[in-house]
Amino acid sequence: MEKIIEVKNITFGYEKDKKILDDVSFYINKGEYVTLIGHNGSGKSTLAKLLSYILEPQKGKIYIENEELNEKTIKDIRNKIGIVFQNPDNQFIGSTVEDDIAFGLENRNIEQKKMKEIVKEYSKKVGMDKFLTKEPEELSGGQKQRVAIAGILALNLKIMIFDEATSMLDPEGVEEIRNLILKMKKENPELTVISITHDIEEAYLSDRVIILNEGKVFKNDIPSKVFSSEEEMKKIDLDIPFVLKIKNKLNEKGIIIDENIKTIEELAKFICR
């Protein structure tokens, strides 16, 4: 496997003796879908800011495709990483859906005819092709985030970071985005997705979960192993996914459920069978 992101011994603190991140190291492979979770104050938002170079690490280095992330390389690296931010309103730059999807393309000086095709194609991919001329005020939070995702997908980047992209959405919006990420991954297995999230259900669906706790990597493994012990998770103020909870309860009663079942719908189907 080819490493696309490597985080090496990163330390960061806003105040002098209070470290938010303390000697954090991990790597992410090409085409992986990794979720980063942790309770409030665990340092995951800070890590997101470091990865997108909004903040600079005090110690340690971050490598993107073997290129060190710093002031000189950041312009280059912006062409590899797209970020979906938390607040749907504050990242909606264009005045309409199509303008917003086109914004990144305009910045890359792509000619108009091609731009129109790309906008059409990617708005369809996120299911916003019927809303092209709508203004942000007429859209729901989930729809706005889908537009933001389309704007980044249109740039054809290698890495996509979701910086708590679902934390300001209603449950329906969370579901929309969760499904969209999975669909995206299915269509383009090469795409590396890092999702910093509160949503443990999403974490359960990803390839790998990294849990941060008090500035350190607490766990870094596939979801079924990470969430294997409910007590351990409770200790760091996290829960385990709902589907897993039901599975465990059923297992206790002697009903064995298939390992691959990860969503409530699948589980319901399996039980009703």
Add this chain to the structure above:
Amino acid sequence: MANSNILGKYSPYNTIIHRLDPRFKLFSLILLMVVTFLPYGNYTNRFLVLGFLTIIIALIMIIGKVSFKSFFKSLSSMWVMFIFLLIFMFFLPNEGKYLIYQFENGYTLYYDGLLNVGHVILRLILMVALTIILTSTTLPMDITYALEWYLTPLRVVKFPTQIVSLTISLALRFIPTLLNESNRIMNAQKSRGVDYNRGFLMSKIRSITTLIIPLLVSCFSRSDELAIAMEARGYDPYKKRSHYKTLHFTYRDLLAIIFILLVAGIMITASCFASYVPGFDDFLNSIFNIPTW
């Protein structure tokens, strides 16, 4: 969002006026505004010429399906100004030729004052009508594109037209968002006991600060996040950018330009004659057989 309707809101029809090039619409707006403020000689003449313009503008409003309701609504917010005009130009001591009444203490009222007020008010109404035609038939973004186009020559002197037009369009984009936000803050503060409706000046100012400060704070954090989001999508103000939308000038615009130039031409000619040709007033009035004032 009723507050944003002061100068008309875009109404999404698809009339001829809507489809015209925004650059042309902006140009004709300014041209016709200038024309309304030209001198037209005596009162009869002024009303004659402005009446002609009123008919043209009313026609454009009907063709462009401009809502007369919103037009009158924005006029209704100007009544204070109209009353001031009336006081200053009619009731305060004036001079004039056509006396209405002279009081015993020497206070006089003249028809001139009344005509003057009517004339100024008509000009203002026409201005409002013109602006409303533009805003209700043109998307704010299109107006920005038009502005950017007019600013292009300034690039020669290194004026950052791209940055300016993007700034304007972002400002326009965030107006409804911030209005929503201020409504939300107001409701939040009301639920905590702030009264925005009652009280005298000082207490009103105090209650407004409970709105302004949170709004400013959120504005700054919003703009911060927006800047980061723009940068993350590769925005560089000094790099060449392409445009997703460009404006197209069609034969329709050409016809419209000829029409507007014709109207403006008639108006300017009338103004020139009225100002420089002695006796023109009387001549025009004798044609239409109206008494000269």
